[in-house]
Amino acid sequence: MNRHGFWRDVVKHRTLLLMLAPAVLYFILFAYVPMAGIVLAFKQFNYAGGIFGSPWNGLDNFRFFFESGDAWRVTRNTALYNIAFIVVNNVLQIAAAILLFEVAGKWFRKITQTVLFLPYFISWVVVGAIAYNLFNYDVGTVNVLLKATGMEPVDIYNTAAYWPVILVIVSAWKAVGYGTIMYLAAITGIDTEMYEAAEIDGANVFQRILNITIPNLYPTVIILVLLAIGNIFRGDFGLFYNMVGNNGLLFSSTDVIDTFVFRSLTTSNEIGMSAAAGFYQSVLGFATIMLANWAVRKYDKDRALF
Numbered sequence: 001m002n003r004h005g006f007w008r009d010v011v012k013h014r015t016l017l018l019m020l021a022p023a024v025l026y027f028i029l030f031a032y033v034p035m036a037g038i039v040l041a042f043k044q045f046n047y048a049g050g051i052f053g054s055p056w057n058g059l060d061n062f063r064f065f066f067e068s069g070d071a072w073r074v075t076r077n078t079a080l081y082n083i084a085f086i087v088v089n090n091v092l093q094i095a096a097a098i099l100l101f102e103v104a105g106k107w108f109r110k111i112t113q114t115v116l117f118l119p120y121f122i123s124w125v126v127v128g129a130i131a132y133n134l135f136n137y138d139v140g141t142v143n144v145l146l147k148a149t150g151m152e153p154v155d156i157y158n159t160a161a162y163w164p165v166i167l168v169i170v171s172a173w174k175a176v177g178y179g180t181i182m183y184l185a186a187i188t189g190i191d192t193e194m195y196e197a198a199e200i201d202g203a204n205v206f207q208r209i210l211n212i213t214i215p216n217l218y219p220t221v222i223i224l225v226l227l228a229i230g231n232i233f234r235g236d237f238g239l240f241y242n243m244v245g246n247n248g249l250l251f252s253s254t255d256v257i258d259t260f261v262f263r264s265l266t267t268s269n270e271i272g273m274s275a276a277a278g279f280y281q282s283v284l285g286f287a288t289i290m291l292a293n294w295a296v297r298k299y300d301k302d303r304a305l306f
Contacts, residue, residue, distance in 0.1 A: 040275035061276035070260055071277075075233070075284070078256040082232040084168050085175075086225060092172055093179030094217065098209055100180065101187045113184075117177035127170065128242030135166075160253040163244065167254065171239060179224070186220040187213060222296060222303045230289035233257065233281050257281045 010017065037051060044057040065071055096116060103109050134141050135156040143153035156162050190213065198208050235256030244254045246263065261277050264270045289305075297304040 037275065038279055040272060041279040043272060045271040045275075057272070061272040062280070064270075064273050065276050065280070068273075070255075071280075073252065074255050074257045074260045074277075077253065078233050078235045078258075078281075081164070081167065081235065081256065082228070084164075085171050085236075086228045086232070088168055088172050089175045089179060090221065090225065090228075092176045093183050094214075094221070096176060096180040097183035097187055098213055100184055101213070102205060102209070113177070113181065115177075116180055119174045119176075120178045122174070124238035124242040127174065127239075128245075131166070131170065131243055157247060158249050160250045163250055163254050167239065167243060170243065171236070174239075182224065183217065183220065186217055190216045219303055223305070226289065226292055226296065226305050229292045230285055232288050233284040235259065237262065 040051060040054075041061055042056055042058060043051075043054040044060070045051070045054045049055070100109050100112060103112075132140070135143075137143060137153055137155050137157065140156075142156070146153050154162075156166075194212050195208055198212060203211070235258040237258040240254060240256055240259050241262065244250050244259075246267075247254075257277060257280075261274045261281075264274045264277070293305050
């Protein structure tokens with residue numbers, strides 16, 4: 001009975017299921033199938049044996065990773081950067097969406113949306129090249145302007161302290177447009193009768209934003225933040241690698257788990273330790289999203305992811 005009902009539903013919704021199939025296939029091929037490679041974290045990899053034929057070595061790869069002295073540094077950097085990205089980007093995205101919604105000019109709104117959204121499509125390679133031309137010690141635009149005003153040039157690429165601020169600003173510049181569109185879509189879905197009633201009651205624009213717009217954005221904010229928290233221990237490799245590269249002088253404040261894994265693979269060929277670091281990263285991400293979802297369920301179970 002249930003079996004027949006299941007196939008009846010499949011036939012009934014076959015068009016929707018076919019539309020869903022590419023996304024399901026994508027995640028199976030690129031998310032679930034590669035999970036078999038987790039075994040490398042517990043093996044002493046050699047090319048003769050391959051992934052499944054290499055000898056087991058227990059937790060030696062994890063021990064090597066933690067005793068290297070890099071584990072705490074890359075974990076701290078990854079978490080702190082992503083927390084900063086989540087907070088700064090979401091605040092700017094919400095603010096931009098509210099401002100665009102309140103702007104009366106239709107053409108101004110469309111032009112501003114386009115300008116904000118454009119950086120999202122720019123490759124991180126291009127962004128890295130732009131940053132180099134801005135911050136280069138000898139010919140960078142920033143230092144040229146400093147010299148022209150009689151000030152001393154700043155050696156940004158050899159000073160780690162500048163980079164947390166630079167990376168947060170660059171991330172916000174690239175991500176604000178995309179997030180703004182999502183929040184703007186959520187705002188346009190709010191019942192306009194609430195705004196009309198508030199206006200009749202004498203509420204000004206700031207009161208309408210504080211008492212109608214922002215409270216109605218809570219579900220969207222919670223979902224987007226929960227999804228972002230799931231990646232809080234997964235650094236944006238394109239951002240960090242293209243902005244910093246292999247500059248060892250900046251690793252103290254810019255090295256994240258993803259760049260550490262990449263460097264371990266390309267320079268020291270430590271495949272087992274790289275797999276161990278990736279596995280460690282995935283466990284931290286899973287634990288974080290479960291903890292965040294539990295906290296949201298305790299507050300309001302209807303707004304949790306599951």
